[in-house]
Amino acid sequence: MVDVREAITRAHHEEWARVIAALNRRFGDLDIAEEAAAEAFATAVERWPADGVPPNPGAWLTTTANRKAIDRIRRENKRDGKQREARMLYDDNPPEPVDAIEDERLRLIFTCCHPALAMQTRVALTLRMVAGLTVPQIARAFLVQETTMQRRITRAKAKIKAARIPYRVPSAQDLPARVSGVLAVLFLVFNEGYLATGHDTDPVRHDLTAEAIRLTRLVRALLPDDGEVAGLLALMLLTEARRAARVSMSGELVTLAEQDRGVWDAALIAEGHRLVRERLAAGMAPGRYQILAAINAVHTCARDVRDTDWSQVVANYDQLVRLDPSPIITLNRAIAVAELDGPEVALASVDRLEHDLAGYHAYHATRADLLRRLGRSQKSRAAYDKAIELAGNTAESAYLTRRRDQLG
Structure with missing residues (x-):
């Protein structure tokens, strides 16, 4: 029997970008595209449990979203031409040229x-419009309040309309100017899958991590000489290689130090190490993703956590x-420092981050572990x-x- 909730989740992941892209091509309005898609998925949540999952969920969602868009255009009666555009939805016109990017989802990411737009704004808008992440998920990724993120996304849409920013597929020459935003989007999509947000979701979402990797491979094919693409x-790959060891049979997170390294994916590790070596051999100054990849290469080189070269991790x-003096990077550095110089030194560094990371769970988890190691149980x-x-x-x-309950 088909699990309806699983079917809706899968359809949302697979069809969200396609539905929005189709509607936006016809109507030329991001708001209409997004809201009609959202209404279609809400209808699926209402009807599929009672009616059953349709044989072709994607077609069902597209048809439903089209009708929702038409209904909204008719209600609002914004533009005379919209009615003609709505009727075009049922024409059998050939799809628009694929230009430099063949994959539809990747085209939409580059387009958004x-x-x-400011970097954080374009990333947040793309995560919402293309990746289908919710506002709470995006807000959590940026460590801001949900209301703040909602306002940021709304302002981005307003700016696109007011400035008449052309919503068109970029040419091959446009890709280098947009790739940093695309990489940020893919990185955050991967992170959401790596440790999913929400108590009613699977803790690790392989659908998101696999899609992020697939799209990053496509970006690398488009820009093979970009070091940051290879680094990401x-x-x-080095992070995904550890997926099978990250959650126990009882559903509990397993930290890197406690993972069974025998179940790590050797093929993904080998590929990741090869990419890191290639970037080192290139002799170019590494960017953020390349350094993060190098750190993960050190971790995945060690057969046991006790073999980890912590001095190299701290040096990275x-x-x-120096490239990204953000509080989260400083927090992660302190975790490595604790292994090299001891928890007391690390705790002093972590405590200085309280103002910036007071609402970030990993900050408190790190402090808790360091305090535990220092015997300060209370x-x-x-x-x-x-x-x-x-x-x-x-x-x-x-x-x-x-871990809390184990304290004396």
């Missing part, structure tokens, strides 16, 4: 990552901090409590709860 692909983080317990309160994933909450 317009350089006229290596980072994803030192280089990364303060550790309080930090674990805060981390559990903020954690957005059932597997992570289970792990943190167990």
Whole structure:
């Protein structure tokens, strides 16, 4: 028997971008495209449990979204020409030329990552419009309030309309100017799959990580000499290689130190290491993704956590901090410093991040672990409590709860 919830989730992932792209081509309005798609999926949630999953969910969603768009245009009666455009939905016109990018989802990502928008804005808008991430998921990725993120996305749409930013597929010459935004989108999509947000979702979403890797491979084929594209692909592969060991049979997150390295995917690790070596051999100054990939290469080279070259990890983080002195990078560096110089030194660095990361669960989880190692059980317990309160994933909450309950 088909699991209706699973079918809707799968359809949302596979069809969201395609439906929006089709509607936007016909209507030329991002708001109409997004809202009609959202209404179609909401209708699916209502009707599929009772009526059953249709034989072709994608076609059902597209047809439903088309009708929702037409209904909205008729209600609002914004433009005389819209009625004619709506009737075109049922024409058998050939699809538009694929230009430089053949994959439809990737085309839409490059199209949304317009350089006229600020980087964070274009990334947030693309995550919502193309990747289908929810506003809470995007807000969590950017460490901001949901209302703040919703306003940011709304302003981006308004700017596109007011400035009449052309919503067109970029040419091959346009790709280098847009690739940084595209990589940021793919990185955040991968992260959402790596540790999914929400207590009612699977803790690890392979559909998202696999799609992010697939699209990054396509970007690499388009821009084979871009070091950051290769770096991001290596980072994803080395992270995905550990997926089978990340969640226990009981549904609890398994940390890197506790993972069974025998179940790591050797083929993905080998490919990731090869990409890292290629970038090192190129002799070019590495970017953010290349350094992160190098850090992961160090971790996946060690057969046991005790064999990890922590001095090399810290050295890579030192280089990364110079490029990206963000609080999260500083937090991750402190975790490595704890292994090299001890928890007391690391805790001093972590405590300086309280103002920036007070709402970030990993900050409190890191403090809790460092305090535990220093024997400060009462303060550790309080930090674990805060981390559990903020954690957005059932597997992570289970792990943190167990660690808290083990305190003396």
